[in-house]
Amino acid sequence: DARVTQTPRHKVTEMGQEVTMRCQPILGHNTVFWYRQTMMQGLELLAYFRNRAPLDDSGMPKDRFSAEMPDATLATLKIQPSEPRDSAVYFCASGLEAGAEAFFGQGTRLTVV
Amino acid sequence: QKEVEQNSGPLSVPEGAIASLNCTYSDRGSQSFFWYRQYSGKSPELIMSIYSNGDKEDGRFTAQLNKASQYVSLLIRDSQPSDSATYLCAVLNQAGTALIFGKGTTLSVSS
Numbered sequence: 001d002a003r004v005t006q007t008p009r010h011k012v013t014e015m016g017q018e019v020t021m022r023c024q025p026i027l028g029h030n031t032v033f034w035y036r037q038t039m040m041q042g043l044e045l046l047a048y049f050r051n052r053a054p055l056d057d058s059g060m061p062k063d064r065f066s067a068e069m070p071d072a073t074l075a076t077l078k079i080q081p082s083e084p085r086d087s088a089v090y091f092c093a094s095g096l097e098a099g100a101e102a103f104f105g106q107g108t109r110l111t112v113v
Numbered sequence: 114q115k116e117v118e119q120n121s122g123p124l125s126v127p128e129g130a131i132a133s134l135n136c137t138y139s140d141r142g143s144q145s146f147f148w149y150r151q152y153s154g155k156s157p158e159l160i161m162s163i164y165s166n167g168d169k170e171d172g173r174f175t176a177q178l179n180k181a182s183q184y185v186s187l188l189i190r191d192s193q194p195s196d197s198a199t200y201l202c203a204v205l206n207q208a209g210t211a212l213i214f215g216k217g218t219t220l221s222v223s224s
Contacts, residue, residue, distance in 0.1 A: 033212055042216035043157070043201065056210040091156060098209040099145045104156040 002026050004094050004105035012111045018080040021108045023092030024073055031095040032075045033102055034060075034067055038088045046090075049075065050098060082112045115140035117204050119215035128224045132189040134200050136215055139183070142207030146178055148187045149201040151217065157201055161187065192222045 005024040013019055025032050034046040047067040048056040057067060064083070069075045079086055089109050093102040116139045126132045134148075145164055149157035163169045163176040163185070175188040185204075189196055199217040206213065 035214075043214040045211055045213060048210050048212075050210075093157075093212075099205060101147060101159050101162050102203075102212055103159060104149075106156050 004092055004103055006090075006092050006105035006108050008108055009106060010109045010111075012113065013082055015083055015112055016081040017112075018078065019082045019086075019110060019112075021077045021090050021092075021110070023075040023077075023094075023105060025075065025092070025094030026096075026103060027073075029094035029096050029103075030072075031098060031100075031102070032069065033093040033095075034075070034077050035091040035093065036088045037091060037107075043091070046077070079110075082110075084112045086110060087112050115143075115204070115206055115211070115213055117202055117213050117215040119200075119202050119218050121216060122219040123221050124218055125221045125223065126192050128192060128194060128222055130192050130222075132192045132196065132220055132222070134187040134189075134202075134218050134220065136185045136187075136202030136204075137183055138185070138202075138204045138213075140204065140206050140213075141180075141183060143180075143204045144207065145205035145209075146176070146185045147203040147205075147212075148174075148176060148185075149203060149214075151199045151201060153198075157214075189220075192220075194222050194224045196220060197222050 032049040046060040052069040095102040148161040161176040177186045202215040
């Protein structure tokens with residue numbers, strides 16, 4: 001079943017807590033994108049990895065957000081400490097190669113109270 | 114960050130009509146262009162990709178690209194109520210490191 005898998009699907013947490021979101025890209029894909037989607041801002045690119053190396057994270061607030069790919073089957077996005085303004089849907093997408101189509105996971109809906 | 118602009122809509126068309134969705138982008142060096150469809154509460158779903166100037170047809174969908182005008186469009190023929198969704202235009206930057214999305218156009222097809 002070739003699809004991008006994200007966990008958890010939903011997360012409610014208190015302000016100040018650490019949040020970790022996980023993404024399993026499609027097997028064989030070597031590019032991974034992290035996005036945040038809100039009604040006001042739409043889809044905002046947070047980070048881009050190719051062959052596990054972070055090539056662009058200019059859209060990510062560096063003081064509290066971090067993204068890693070510990071191996072080819074796992075990408076993580078961490079927020080520490082979380083704030084109410086981080087409430088959004090976070091999507092991961094993977095692609096076969098640079099320039100090719102990107103396929104989205106089902107997203108993690110994060111609510112910070 | 115480079116920009117991708119779309120009319121937010123809503124664009125309302127009757128069933129069976131042609132829906133025309135438009136997108137402009139600012140990075141002149143961009144080479145890869147995509148259209149995604151997103152139903153409410155769901156994730157974006159890829160429907161078309163286009164890399165060269167001209168038209169590309171896939172079933173009821175036709176993507177059009179004009180790099181000189183920095184313009185991408187999507188035509189949906191014989192629109193169906195099930196086509197009602199938000200359509201997102203995405204552009205890959207010249208370096209291939211950022212897939213930038215427009216804010217989307219909401220399409221409503223009435224039966």
